[in-house]
Amino acid sequence: MARFICELKDHTDDVNCCSFSDSYVATCSLDKTIRVYSLKDFKELPFSPLKGHTYAVHWCCFAPDKPILASCSTDGKTILWSMHNGQMLAVLEQPSGSPVRVCRYSSISNYLATGGSDGSIVLWNVQQMKFHRSATVKDGSIVACAFSPHGNLLITGSSCGDLTAWDESLKCLYNEKGHDLGVTCCDFSSQTLTEHGIEYYQMASCGQDNEIRVWLISFSDARGFDMRCQLTLGGHSSPVLSCSFSSDGQLLVSGSVDKSVIIYTVKTGCILHILTHHTRYVTSCALAPKHPLLATGSMDKTATIWKLGHSEDIPDFTAESRMQMDVETWSEEKVATWLSQEGLNEVEHIFKANNIDGKELLHLTKDNLLNDLKIESLGLRNKLVRRIQDLKGSAKAELSNIPNEFLCPITWELMTDPVIASDGYSYERKAIEDWISRKKRTSPMTNLPLENLLLTPNRTLKMALNRWLERQNHREAKQMTLHR
Incomplete structure (x- = not known):
């Protein structure tokens, strides 16, 4: 989005x-x-x-x-x-x-x-x-x-x-x-x-x-x-x-x-x-x-x-190649280039010394940055985590043709635990529970009052979503093999 x-x-x-x-x-x-x-x-x-x-x-x-x-x-x-x-x-x-x-x-x-x-x-x-x-x-x-x-x-x-x-x-x-x-x-x-x-x-x-x-x-x-x-x-x-x-x-x-x-x-x-x-x-x-x-x-x-949105009429002026390939396939050199583009040159030598490639990058946490990479500055660790989260969001956006029925209409993100509310629509469980907990007893889709607050697991949608994810993982694994 x-x-x-x-x-x-x-x-x-x-x-x-x-x-x-x-x-x-x-x-x-x-x-x-x-x-x-x-x-x-x-x-x-x-x-x-x-x-x-x-x-x-x-x-x-x-x-x-x-x-x-x-x-x-x-x-x-x-x-x-x-x-x-x-x-x-x-x-x-x-x-x-x-x-x-x-x-x-x-x-x-x-x-x-x-x-x-x-x-x-x-x-x-x-x-x-x-x-x-x-x-x-x-x-x-x-x-x-x-x-x-x-x-x-x-x-x-x-x-x-x-x-x-x-x-x-x-x-x-x-x-x-x-x-x-x-x-x-x-x-x-x-x-x-x-x-x-x-x-x-x-x-x-x-x-x-x-x-x-x-x-x-x-x-x-x-x-x-x-x-x-x-x-x-x-x-x-x-x-x-x-x-x-x-x-x-x-x-x-x-x-x-x-x-x-x-x-x-x-x-x-x-x-x-x-x-x-x-x-x-x-x-x-x-x-x-x-x-x-x-x-x-x-x-x-x-x-x-x-x-x-997804319009291509405005070019991406920063890290354009980042948006055109799967981040997990990045080499250590590509990670170093990304750090430079994000203004994080001071940690390039640390990432190189620890052989951080794209896959390792996406799994870094604040604890890793402090305990494993020995980055003492709290501000620098926070900045790195935010940039990695932005990168994860960008990578997620690059998943090709996600069917709309797999996206929660509240968060617009891929669902993992879909449930059906009394309005007949499916939502990510945590998203609709948060919606209701904020005293919103109305449908996120129609804005009409919900008949009840019962949330029913949508097992059919869950199975379809899992099959789609398996196909995506198989396709990505095949592409990674080809890149090697």
Whole structure:
């Protein structure tokens, strides 16, 4: 579902936000800079980094229809940058001088919204690059905001947990406690839903309560405003700091203080994939509008680029050969090459001295690294284990044509103990038990209530799965013989 492409390591402090345009990905940081990379090769543009803020940069976003990037900072300023040459086009100062925590463009770039630590929300006229109007929430700082696909509605999230809806004139339409302890991010899907002739927006919000909520929102002059929670998504064990919809509205991605990134299906709320690459809090996640790409930013000072799905239209710029062959067939030299590509040159001599080939690599544990290979650094051992886990995930993804019926619809991984739930669908036992233990008495597939919590072993599927695995193992053994 997700494949590691590359890691961007140019920032010298926490990465606070990642943002995509059709051609670029931008990152901003506590180090006061914004960096911009090409999607063609993920190399930094000649005019990057962008320097103009005097304090930490909290958010950056591209205009949907113009080559302009906006960034906002603790210095109370929002700067608009040209993507032709990196020059400043405008400096917009929050009227109160308050630190600016978030900025978002409307769908047709006619407005830019900026949210301040003093609770102020300001609309700027992008064409004229000047102040349009402002409003203030009752409590807390504005830490999140998003425009609806039609641009006629703005949602803000505050540090006290409120979600507030505003119309184009910044008239308050609605206010609700969205998350206990505080909202951290919100995002609209670009795709709308129609039920009983009524058009609904889908919006996701996340917060300090460890949850993501998907909301259905309708708004028109005739019907007024309506907002209700459609789904509550679990999976994170700590506050969720970021959430983002895919351009087709089918996926929702979140990043958390628990250092993980989770990819969900929007329709059912099922977890498709969990990424555990970062070593500190995941502060940002963003999905590209026209490419199967995911960017994640972290307090570990890095941003990571992932490729989603199985599309071959974006090349894998790192360790391409790694994805084209079975890792177990790697020679000791190939392992050394992989270590170099992953920035782990300091342990190459240890691996060579211990004759670590591909098969040995995949079976290494933290205990092996400490006791057998004598790698004393805890940080280095943890990094090695994460890279090996990424490698295992990549190798697993290379299994050819896994039948869908063998994949658990919750984890999207090969099942080992399939069971049938009362909705008639088969799941990996641990996955459906975890789903139910989180007080979800609904079907992961239909979102309807489960008639009962009985889980019946699917012995027929288990036998078919075992036969398929035997064929795969036989085929791999034959290929290894041929390689020799």
